[in-house]
Amino acid sequence: MTGPGASALGASELALGGGAVGEAVTVVAEEAKRTAALEHELLGMWVGFSDVQRKTLALLRFELDRTSELVESSTVDLSGRFRVLAEAARDQASHVDQIVSMAQYVEVDEDKVPVEQLVISMQAVIGEMIGSIIMLSQKAMSMVYLLDDVQKDVADLEKSIADIDNINRQTNFLALNATIEANRAGEAGRTFAVVASEVRQLSKTTSALADHMRSRVAAVVGGVRQGHDILRKIATTDMSPQILAKERVDKAMGSLVAQTNHFHDVLEAASSSASEMSMNIGQMIMGMQFQDRAKQQLEHVGDSMNVIDSGLEELISRTRIALPDHVEIAPAREWIDHLLGRFTLSEMRQRFVRQLLLEGTALDDLGALDAHGGGAESAAGDVELF
Amino acid sequence: MDYSLDIKDQEAVVRLSGRLTFNDHAKLRALIKEMIGNDAKCQVLDLSSLEFVDSAGIGMLLIAREELEGQNKKFLLRRAAGQVKRVLTVAQLGKLITIED
Numbered sequence: 091m092t093g094p095g096a097s098a099l100g101a102s103e104l105a106l107g108g109g110a111v112g113e114a115v116t117v118v119a120e121e122a123k124r125t126a127a128l129e130h131e132l133l134g135m136w137v138g139f140s141d142v143q144r145k146t147l148a149l150l151r152f153e154l155d156r157t158s159e160l161v162e163s164s165t166v167d168l169s170g171r172f173r174v175l176a177e178a179a180r181d182q183a184s185h186v187d188q189i190v191s192m193a194q195y196v197e198v199d200e201d202k203v204p205v206e207q208l209v210i211s212m213q214a215v216i217g218e219m220i221g222s223i224i225m226l227s228q229k230a231m232s233m234v235y236l237l238d239d240v241q242k243d244v245a246d247l248e249k250s251i252a253d254i255d256n257i258n259r260q261t262n263f264l265a266l267n268a269t270i271e272a273n274r275a276g277e278a279g280r281t282f283a284v285v286a287s288e289v290r291q292l293s294k295t296t297s298a299l300a301d302h303m304r305s306r307v308a309a310v311v312g313g314v315r316q317g318h319d320i321l322r323k324i325a326t327t328d329m330s331p332q333i334l335a336k337e338r339v340d341k342a343m344g345s346l347v348a349q350t351n352h353f354h355d356v357l358e359a360a361s362s363s364a365s366e367m368s369m370n371i372g373q374m375i376m377g378m379q380f381q382d383r384a385k386q387q388l389e390h391v392g393d394s395m396n397v398i399d400s401g402l403e404e405l406i407s408r409t410r411i412a413l414p415d416h417v418e419i420a421p422a423r424e425w426i427d428h429l430l431g432r433f434t435l436s437e438m439r440q441r442f443v444r445q446l447l448l449e450g451t452a453l454d455d456l457g458a459l460d461a462h463g464g465g466a467e468s469a470a471g472d473v474e475l476f
Numbered sequence: 477m478d479y480s481l482d483i484k485d486q487e488a489v490v491r492l493s494g495r496l497t498f499n500d501h502a503k504l505r506a507l508i509k510e511m512i513g514n515d516a517k518c519q520v521l522d523l524s525s526l527e528f529v530d531s532a533g534i535g536m537l538l539i540a541r542e543e544l545e546g547q548n549k550k551f552l553l554r555r556a557a558g559q560v561k562r563v564l565t566v567a568q569l570g571k572l573i574t575i576e577d
Binding site for chain 2: 325
């Protein structure tokens with residue numbers, strides 16, 4: 091046995107000497123022995139505890155890397171999904187913008203005409219049509235009045251022809267009487283008989299002319315009456331319902347414009363929402379870059395743990411060399427139990443149990459045991475995460 | 477359609493009632509003659525009792541305006557209501573004839 095305890099014992103032995111001294115030396119030696127044994131026991135415990143500490147550090151390092159990887163892969167996955175979402179929102183905004191740009195226009199002969207302008211021009215066209223209807227009504231009524239007058243004139247004409255016939259009949263009768271009287275006068279009346287005969291001839295011609303006029307006038311009367319009937323049919327066709335239809339058309343057009351404007355406003359709001367959504371998602375993706383910083387920080391923590399671990403390793407190995415072989419290195423069971431009692435994540439607890447109690451088989455390079463342990467319990471583990 | 481003529485000072489007011497349609501064309505022509513025949517400078521058609529007017533009726537009102545203005549007489553429509561007012565409004569007859577409420 092070497093160390094400070096042994097040299098102190100030697101010095102007191104030299105200073106005291108004798109029987110009483112021998113007894114005192116024995117007491118001191120016993121005391122020193124107990125002290126040394128206690129020191130050995132404590133050092134043994136320290137080595138055991140440090141061993142657990144190293145294993146715990148290794149486990150914590152493993153958990154740290156695992157967590158960092160989990161956060162990294164989840165972040166990458168989430169960023170990817172958010173990117174897709176942002177793109178979809180951008181697409182949506184552009185589609186809606188397209189609809190917005192078209193919503194207030196109507197294509198007419200390859201021209202983009204604003205709905206409002208189209209409605210105004212259609213209303214103007216209908217207004218012109220109504221103006222034409224009214225003008226036609228006025229002209230038709232003027233025509234009706236004109237034909238009324240013509241009919242009256244023709245009736246007068248018919249009456250005049252009848253008068254001519256009447257006069258002609260009297261003339262003919264007078265000529266006939268004149269002929270009779272001329273014959274009765276004999277030679278003296280011969281010349282007068284010639285005149286009377288001429289008058290009768292004239293009367294016949296006049297009668298033929300009157301007949302001809304009557305037939306022509308009858309044709310005119312027939313034509314005028316037919317025209318009047320046709321015109322009456324036209325003029326009696328009431329167009330006021332068509333005129334009043336403009337009221338409904340105006341209302342419908344007003345609704346159309348209002349609806350179009352409403353659609354335009356709603357679509358514009360939808361477009362700006364989609365753009366805002368896309369922008370927010372972009373900011374979320376930016377925000378996810380925290381993972382880079384977190385990873386670096388975790389790496390620093392891991393490095394510090396490695397430094398502590400190698401320090402512990404060195405101290406353990408130096409302490410083991412200094413301790414006599416018979417000293418028992420006690421495993422820190424109580425501390426391990428305390429530590430394991432704190433884990434609520436079953437999967438993680440399992441890894442700790444394997445590392446601390448089964449001497450690190452869970453940390454083999456192949457990770458076969460982890461894979462095995464993860465299968466059945468991963469679902470439960472995931473649930474516990476939330 | 478029926479009508480009654482009332483002349484006050486310089487204004488002759490003709491009160492129309494019933495329905496003014498094509499069938500009244502002879503009656504309206506006689507009325508136009510009466511309006512031309514009286515001395516009042518201003519000839520008013522009171523339409524408050526007129527229930528209905530068809531497109532021929534509107535045409536006849538325009539003929540009346542033409543004939544009266546040809547005689548240097550003022551012609552105006554007054555107190556149209558219901559269908560008559562709607563038709564006059566939609567047809568924008570106010571652009572051609574003075575219309576009073």
